Amino acid sequence: MMIDKGISRPLIFEDHFQLDKGDLHRILSISLSKGGDFSEIFLEHKIYNLINMEEDIIKETAESIGLGLGIRVLSGEKTGYGYTSDFSLDRIKKTALTAASIAVSPSSKEASKLISSPIKHNFYPILNPAHKESLEKKISLVKRAYLAAQNSDPKIKKVKVSLQDQIKHITIVNSEGLMISDIRPMIKLICVAIAEKKHKRESGFFGGGGRVGMEYFAAELKPEEIGSKAAEEALHLLEAVEAPAGELPVILAPGHSGVLIHEAVGHLLEADFNRKKTSIFWNKMGKRVGNPQVNIYDDPTIPHFRGSYNIDDEGTIPQKTLLIEKGVVKGLLQDRLSAKLMNMPLTGHGRRQDFTHIPIPRMSNTYIDRGEYDPEEILKSVRKGFFAEKYQGGQVEDSGKFTFSVSSGHLVEYGKLTAPVKQATLIGNNIDILEKIELVGSDLKFGLQTGTCGKEGQGASVTDGCPTIKIAKMTVGGHR
Amino acid sequence: MRRREKSPLLTDLAEDLVVFGKKNEADEIEISIIDGYEFRVDVRFGEIENLLEAGSRYISFRVIKDKKTAFATSSDLSEETLRHLLKKSIKRAALANADEYSGLPPFSPKKVDTQSLKLYDPEISDLSSDKKIDLAKEVEKIALKDKRITNSHGASFETNEIKFVLANSNGFLNEYDQTVCSLSLGLQAGETDNRVEDFWFSSRRYFNELESAEEVAKKAIERTVRQLKPRKIKTQKVPVVFEPLMTSWLLGFLFSCVSGVSVYQKTSFLANKLRKRIGNEKVTIFDNGLLPSKLGSKPFDSEGVPCQKTPVVENGILKNYLCNTYAARKLRLKSTGNAAGTSVSPHNFYLQPGNHTPEEIIASVDKGLILIRTLGHGLNPVTGDISRGAFGLWVEKGEIAYPVSEITISGNLGEILNQIDMVGNDLNFYTSLAGPTIKIQELTVAGL
Numbered sequence: 001m002m003i004d005k006g007i008s009r010p011l012i013f014e015d016h017f018q019l020d021k022g023d024l025h026r027i028l029s030i031s032l033s034k035g036g037d038f039s040e041i042f043l044e045h046k047i048y049n050l051i052n053m054e055e056d057i058i059k060e061t062a063e064s065i066g067l068g069l070g071i072r073v074l075s076g077e078k079t080g081y082g083y084t085s086d087f088s089l090d091r092i093k094k095t096a097l098t099a100a101s102i103a104v105s106p107s108s109k110e111a112s113k114l115i116s117s118p119i120k121h122n123f124y125p126i127l128n129p130a131h132k133e134s135l136e137k138k139i140s141l142v143k144r145a146y147l148a149a150q151n152s153d154p155k156i157k158k159v160k161v162s163l164q165d166q167i168k169h170i171t172i173v174n175s176e177g178l179m180i181s182d183i184r185p186m187i188k189l190i191c192v193a194i195a196e197k198k199h200k201r202e203s204g205f206f207g208g209g210g211r212v213g214m215e216y217f218a219a220e221l222k223p224e225e226i227g228s229k230a231a232e233e234a235l236h237l238l239e240a241v242e243a244p245a246g247e248l249p250v251i252l253a254p255g256h257s258g259v260l261i262h263e264a265v266g267h268l269l270e271a272d273f274n275r276k277k278t279s280i281f282w283n284k285m286g287k288r289v290g291n292p293q294v295n296i297y298d299d300p301t302i303p304h305f306r307g308s309y310n311i312d313d314e315g316t317i318p319q320k321t322l323l324i325e326k327g328v329v330k331g332l333l334q335d336r337l338s339a340k341l342m343n344m345p346l347t348g349h350g351r352r353q354d355f356t357h358i359p360i361p362r363m364s365n366t367y368i369d370r371g372e373y374d375p376e377e378i379l380k381s382v383r384k385g386f387f388a389e390k391y392q393g394g395q396v397e398d399s400g401k402f403t404f405s406v407s408s409g410h411l412v413e414y415g416k417l418t419a420p421v422k423q424a425t426l427i428g429n430n431i432d433i434l435e436k437i438e439l440v441g442s443d444l445k446f447g448l449q450t451g452t453c454g455k456e457g458q459g460a461s462v463t464d465g466c467p468t469i470k471i472a473k474m475t476v477g478g479h480r
Numbered sequence: 481m482r483r484r485e486k487s488p489l490l491t492d493l494a495e496d497l498v499v500f501g502k503k504n505e506a507d508e509i510e511i512s513i514i515d516g517y518e519f520r521v522d523v524r525f526g527e528i529e530n531l532l533e534a535g536s537r538y539i540s541f542r543v544i545k546d547k548k549t550a551f552a553t554s555s556d557l558s559e560e561t562l563r564h565l566l567k568k569s570i571k572r573a574a575l576a577n578a579d580e581y582s583g584l585p586p587f588s589p590k591k592v593d594t595q596s597l598k599l600y601d602p603e604i605s606d607l608s609s610d611k612k613i614d615l616a617k618e619v620e621k622i623a624l625k626d627k628r629i630t631n632s633h634g635a636s637f638e639t640n641e642i643k644f645v646l647a648n649s650n651g652f653l654n655e656y657d658q659t660v661c662s663l664s665l666g667l668q669a670g671e672t673d674n675r676v677e678d679f680w681f682s683s684r685r686y687f688n689e690l691e692s693a694e695e696v697a698k699k700a701i702e703r704t705v706r707q708l709k710p711r712k713i714k715t716q717k718v719p720v721v722f723e724p725l726m727t728s729w730l731l732g733f734l735f736s737c738v739s740g741v742s743v744y745q746k747t748s749f750l751a752n753k754l755r756k757r758i759g760n761e762k763v764t765i766f767d768n769g770l771l772p773s774k775l776g777s778k779p780f781d782s783e784g785v786p787c788q789k790t791p792v793v794e795n796g797i798l799k800n801y802l803c804n805t806y807a808a809r810k811l812r813l814k815s816t817g818n819a820a821g822t823s824v825s826p827h828n829f830y831l832q833p834g835n836h837t838p839e840e841i842i843a844s845v846d847k848g849l850i851l852i853r854t855l856g857h858g859l860n861p862v863t864g865d866i867s868r869g870a871f872g873l874w875v876e877k878g879e880i881a882y883p884v885s886e887i888t889i890s891g892n893l894g895e896i897l898n899q900i901d902m903v904g905n906d907l908n909f910y911t912s913l914a915g916p917t918i919k920i921q922e923l924t925v926a927g928l
Contacts, residue, residue: 016556058577059576062553063550063565064552065565066556078531085537085538085557102528160745192747276524276633280672280673358530394856403888424858425856477868477926478926
């Protein structure tokens, strides 16, 4: 595959920030002038485009430019932070001093000389970057998805399609002499379809994208598929019955069900919660917490995935990170601050929404690895249960209580999928659920390339994956 | 003392861009500028964790040409970038479809007196960093004295000062300043594998209206420890009492269903229900943008339409959808001054309080649940269906018996509005969505 020439463009601060290496070094030194241990500048330039289609017309288009820099100073466990979009040297110095004020130590050190470090890998080689594509061509993609949904059945009464694309240039420099850049593309094409029958109305959703170019919509996922799958879900739900209520065996469909791993395990292995001992996992490193069939990874290096990045937002080269091996807790997702305070190696999971935020440990692409059971066999093992298929999302708190919201699924009766089921919440306690995972299937899949995870007010693009999984018993919060 | 004064620079910039847009053949143009200043300190176990202080600006455009609309935003305020972006937007508008409902609101001579709304507290910009840091430290320190508290998520104090400037080609030019300050604290109680957690916060426009450190700490402790040693319960249908923050959560969902945007898009189960009964007599809901010093108040919305008090539901009858100009035109209604870009947002959206004290409401429950927290998603405006993870207190014979967890509640908003049995007298605007304690006749609570 050819690599977009844009990937090797000159450093962005030369284009937008009018700051040279010398300026950046001086700012880093000013940031350390009150005695901080470490300082860093995060420079960001982002262009985002949006096309919305509904009621059969291209209703609006939007373009958004984000430009700014954030300065961070670490002093022991403390973080000082300031940001600005005003790049007068005066304003930047003031921002640096604000961040610096966190430290109160008489000794101050100089920042190391900045040495550019080129990245040798590229997890998102693309042919046709979306930001260079004409708006007309992008509109035609939107229309194709729209028509596919609308024409799939007369019961489809309403369709909404939106295409979002983004190109984000970042440069990170720090007082240890690091100077590193990344250019990250992102596309998301989504469709919502609403079906109506008598007085019943239901909605369906589908979408795709990732760190891909426009070629993705010719090869990987056609807009028509996005439209028709959204319609399909809405139509499916029209026939759905209300979910059962109570404790039942639950089968998780492969792919989307990865949200369970994201909530039940991923968040609680983010290093900050363990350093602060608020996570239920903080004292369980090396201990068995689940069935030995359970192996969980977080991997920011999967090509073209939404959660992937060449460097994290602190400039660290990311690594595929083993979290749970054979049911035993093996690793944490680290950022610089927690890794240093916990005296553990960096994993490249320090992420931030944009220059207005402090980086924190985050997931990227989290999944439970394939097991050995045939999915058919798993289904056959359930006499009466619930098959969870598509999700609205989930939430977890540090104590391990988590939920995830199923938007559609099926009843399981005597080893077969029967009536379609709508809207139910599954709730559990993570340690409990990990123990109750009974069978792990051989059919690992990933969910839609459309997910965003929220933590402390910051959004991060993520994906989740899992094979077919059987949970012995779980509380299903239906209506019946 | 940062920006109490008018800012001729920003209003000039907005006006210049309107003129520039007209010159470049936009039929209509709207420019808004947000100029914000934020301070935040996070404290944990008596030490500062994070200290953030920053000012930021960003600008948004809407241009309309031949009834075709384009939007743009930028945090780069350089003249070159803005002019280029604006020209591009006008060109880009041609690629959208003409939409007869598009366009700015007509000029209205009506003006809300910004002073009377009390949106800006000068005391906040005068607070020293040390005082703000000390307040966060103090609230946590009080809580950590309590032996039942076993870990801290930390305390935060945050202030925001925001200036909003709006200009459009129909002759609108105005600005206003607002402040918000918040004090919050998150705690854990219990031992490692059986921990419970919760938090409390106070958020106000005026520093002197903020709850004291003692009050915030006391509530955070009480909300956390009351969940210790939870039990699981059997799946059943019972009366459910919503605490005020839970009523707020329910109102947030209701808001998304009375939003004119969801209604014209047919993504609300309340579409086609205007002037019809959607709840029982006890349900009266207002959206009021004009309550002095409240968090949701403002003089005009993002399009410059004056804010107002709008009856949404009166004794169970749906009276108004909340609209921006576009949704209003689609629905042949009037804008209610709730525009927030292409969508709508609530001002102070509240359920009218009743006569019962929360204690009376709990005492009326023979066997049921007090809903204290929810977890997760599970709201579907298209159907009104609700399904959420929940935490609660079990009530027997009118008294709290024990906490319960790992349950879910499920129901339908349409049914819930008809099943509101009792409405409390404890309305407090903790957020811009506000409601008192309420009792719902029956909901499905799923457990074992």
